[in-house]
Amino acid sequence: MELYSELGFEKTTVAEIAERAGLTERTFFRHFADKREVLFSGAGEFQELLVGNVANAPDSFTPIDAAAEGLLAAAAVLQQREEFARQRANIIAANAELQERELIKFASLSTALADTLRARGVTEPAASLTAEVAMAVFRTAFERWIDQVGGRDFPQLVRDSLEELTALTTGR
Amino acid sequence: MELYSELGFEKTTVAEIAERAGLTERTFFRHFADKREVLFSGAGEFQELLVGNVANAPDSFTPIDAAAEGLLAAAAVLQQREEFARQRANIIAANAELQERELIKFASLSTALADTLRARGVTEPAASLTAEVAMAVFRTAFERWIDQVGGRDFPQLVRDSLEELTALTTGR
DNA sequence: GGTCTGATGTCAGTCGCTGACATCAGAGCC
C-alpha cells in the first residue's frame, strides 16, 4: 500500500515490495496470486459479511430488501475504515488493471448474492437480476461516498440509492 | 480467434499468433494494446451503436425506456452474428483475465450510457443508476441468450428482463 | 527520380510470474 501510494501501482515492482517487506520476490507470489491481489486480499471476508446478512434477513423481506440488508452491513463496515478505504480507492482509481480486478470481485459478489437469494427461494432470473441491481446500487453509493469530501454516512447513501432505484422503475 | 479456440487463450503465445498472421510479435502489439484486446477490438463501434440509439430515442421516453432502445439495438446486431458471438463468449468464459477485460468494457459502456442520459436531461444519480441497471439487464439477457441451445430471440430476452426488473421493484 | 510518411522488422531489455530444488526453523516425539 505504501509503495503503491508513493510511486503508483505500475511503477512499483514486486522486487521493491519484497525488499521493503524483508522478503523475497518468490515469497511475495506465495502469499498473493499476483501483484494486484494485494489490494483485494480482504475480499473473501467482505463477501461473507455481505452474503451472511442477506441470508439472515427475515423471511418476510422481498428479494431487494433482503439484499439491502447485506449492502447496509457492508457499507457500515467500510464506514469504520474510511481512511483505508479512501487510500485504496485512490490507488485503484489511478490504474486500469486494478479497476478490472475490482470489477471481477464485484461480479463474484454478485454471483454469491444471487446464490444466497436463490437459497431464500427466489427464482431465476429474479435472483440474478436482483443481485446485479443491488451491486449497481452499492457501486453507485460507494462512488458518491468516496467522491464527496464532507464524509456523509455511507449506509445512508445506500438507502438513498435504493430509493432512487424504486423511483426509476415505478415512474415508467 | 482460431488459436484461442484451438489451444485456449493462456496456452496461445503472441509469437504463435504473429506467425500464423505472417507478421512479427512487435507488429501485433502495434495493432492491439495487449493479448486480450484482440477479442474486444469491436467495442468502440458497439458502444456507438448502443449510445446512438439512446440519444435518438423520443424525448418523451423515460430514462429506462430510452436506455432500453439502445439495449435492443445492440441485441439485434449481436443476433445477426450469433455464431461469432457464441465462439467469442466461449473463449471468454474459459479465462478469468478475459472476463476482467469484458467487465471493464461493460463498465465503460455504462459510463457512456450515463453520459448520454445526462445529455437528455436526466440528473444524477438517476443517470448513473439507470445506466448501471440497464447494463445489468443486458448482461442478464445476454447470459440467458448464450446459455440456451434453442437460440431464442435476443432482443426478446432483453424485453423480458426489463419486465422482470419492473416487477422486482414495484413489488416492494 | 526524389522525398516523405506510415507500417513493419530487428534487437535488447524489463518485469510479472512459475517450477524445481535447497535450506532452515520450529513442533512434536522418543
Added chain:
DNA sequence: GGCTCTGATGTCAGCGACTGACATCAGACC
C-alpha cells in the same frame, strides 16, 4: 538432548508479455 517432519522461505533458471529505439521498406505525392 537428539530426531524427524513439516511448512515457510530462499535460490535459480526460465518463459512469455510488453516496450523503447533504431533500421528498413513500400507506396503516395511532388
